[in-house]
Amino acid sequence: MATPATSLASKLPPRLLSFFARYPPQIYSAAVTPKSEPQSTPTSTATSSTTPLPDTSSAIDAATGASTLPSPYTPNRDAGGHKRPDPTAFSPSKALLATNPEHPNPFLPRKNFRTGKWIGPRVGLRVQAELVKLAAKYDVEELLPAGRKSTEYKETRRAERGLAIKGTGIGQKVKGHKWERTMETRLDDRRKAMMEMPEAIRLWKQRGHGRGWKKWPKR
């Protein structure tokens, strides 16, 4: 009797089978790994710099001690200028790269909190990419652990990054180079000139190869 699992296993290439034998999908696959969720507690909102109004919320927090709000022109010698986005902040693509501490994801690096050192992924990025391509070919990609090479991660990441690229939004456009801006009209002129070229050559021949020509171009 052939269950769906065994019939699937008979179809898969040995490379995927050995991977699944080593990292069983019921423990390691992206579907069963718990995904991290954005924390919605007010304290984390105040500390996270990716929230829309981090400075105002922290300013209000600071101002609660004092009775009045600070003047916007109060010089602050400790002000550090523009804050960089928090690299540990939540993002949908990072949420995909969650790992289960009991069964470390072989596609992700992890930190040894005792020594403070990072341990590289068990399976390197090159092999990950090969496995993902192979799994996608046999339609079993969801059985692989979550990783940077997965189709889902790449799509999420592209959606995030797509918003960051100037000129890609609706109604946006970039100035571009002058040759790009004028290309359309120049090509139109050329096309028009080439349409009229046989007639111009006929006229030119008729008028004694330029002897009776009146319309000379300006330099």
Add this chain to the structure above:
Amino acid sequence: MAKKSKSRTVAVRLISMAMTGYFRTMIRPRTHRPLSMLKYDPVVKKQVLFLEATKGGRNK
């Protein structure tokens, strides 16, 4: 002191009439009529009409 005499020949620019911006430079006698000829334009990859460009808009 006598005025410096003009040279017998002039260098002229023959502009492609395909509006590609391609041109050829030629030398002709000053007294000759303006040059015009069919020449190859590599931008449109065809033989097109080339006409002499006037410098001040004066051509006989």
